[in-house]
Amino acid sequence: MTRSSNETWTVTIVVPEDSSLDEAGETYDLEVGADETILTAARSAGVWLPADCQQGWCTTCAARLVDGDVVHPNARRYYDEDDEAGYILPCTAKPRTDTTVVVDQYDDFLEFRAANDRPPGNSKLDS
Amino acid sequence: MSDGKEHGSGSVEPGDTSKRVGAEVIRERGVDPEELREKLIDAIGAEFTTYYYYTNLRMHLAGEEDYKEITEDARLEDRAHFELVVPRIYELEGSLPNDIRDFADRASCPDAEVPTPMDDNGGFDTSDLEVEDILEVLLEAERCAIRTWSEICDMTRGADPRTYDMAQRILNEEMDHEAWFIELLSKERDDEINPAGHFARGEPGDAPYSTNNRFNDSA
Numbered sequence A: 001m002t003r004s005s006n007e008t009w010t011v012t013i014v015v016p017e018d019s020s021l022d023e024a025g026e027t028y029d030l031e032v033g034a035d036e037t038i039l040t041a042a043r044s045a046g047v048w049l050p051a052d053c054q055q056g057w058c059t060t061c062a063a064r065l066v067d068g069d070v071v072h073p074n075a076r077r078y079y080d081e082d083d084e085a086g087y088i089l090p091c092t093a094k095p096r097t098d099t100t101v102v103v104d105q106y107d108d109f110l111e112f113r114a115a116n117d118r119p120p121g122n123s124k125l126d127s
Numbered sequence B: 001m002s003d004g005k006e007h008g009s010g011s012v013e014p015g016d017t018s019k020r021v022g023a024e025v026i027r028e029r030g031v032d033p034e035e036l037r038e039k040l041i042d043a044i045g046a047e048f049t050t051y052y053y054y055t056n057l058r059m060h061l062a063g064e065e066d067y068k069e070i071t072e073d074a075r076l077e078d079r080a081h082f083e084l085v086v087p088r089i090y091e092l093e094g095s096l097p098n099d100i101r102d103f104a105d106r107a108s109c110p111d112a113e114v115p116t117p118m119d120d121n122g123g124f125d126t127s128d129l130e131v132e133d134i135l136e137v138l139l140e141a142e143r144c145a146i147r148t149w150s151e152i153c154d155m156t157r158g159a160d161p162r163t164y165d166m167a168q169r170i171l172n173e174e175m176d177h178e179a180w181f182i183e184l185l186s187k188e189r190d191d192e193i194n195p196a197g198h199f200a201r202g203e204p205g206d207a208p209y210s211t212n213n214r215f216n217d218s219a
């Protein structure tokens, strides 16, 4: 068993005003451990962010990183372009600094993936 | 005469085949039928690809006949889930992607690949293929399916009983599958006894909750 690190970071979750989530317009500050995903931390704090596979594959949880640094050690589909454009997948993203993310970015992210010819962009937008 | 009959008419004109009351009643209850059917396509994309990938995983459990049989149950039941939900997608005016690559790309769960690279001859490099690694792939695939069908239950509860019923029957079987693979992986990897409460399905892939109309022996 690997020992977990005790380090925690403050992750600020911004839910946009125009989000369809019940939490639209709200902002939350969470303490997230270095070994914890942002999604798990948010859900345990009662912020039920969208997610499906929880393996960094389906992109349902897509968010935008506006400040800070995260890693995605277990994501099944996360590309360099995503990283460069500041998109993260909170279901597998773990903080490495204090971080601010804007959640509920699925639609924009699909467009972005499609523009970069990466799945599931075109396969969903063409339907 | 529909006079005075509460459900004798509604938002769809009599004889209009361009709309479906079966979709409109869901919309009236607050679920977007288009969004739901796209989610269903993603979900059964995962069931269908899992059926395919489990074929490979089961074969590579060489010599572990008990594990093979249980994987075969899960494999055939995932196919039953695909079969069960396909008609629902068409009822909601959707369709399966024409290109199977698109279908696999949009599957809501990761490909359950054999956890070893291909070798130069087109087979798998089985030199360090471990049974426990295969069981872990199986376990995580089932967990992804549980998350997916739970979301669909959440989305349809109280609004779309037909889809809800399908999703919860599938969820029952996915939870069985998770328990099976926890039992097997616990024993294989950690030498721990962690029973699933499972003995055997009747026939391989019996799918006791989810099998579509049994119109032939393979369905």
Ligand code: FES
Residues within 6 Å of the ligand: A050, A051, A052, A053, A054, A055, A056, A057, A058, A059, A060, A061, A062, A089, A090, A091, A092
């Ligand atoms: S929930 Fe599927 S990628 Fe995050």
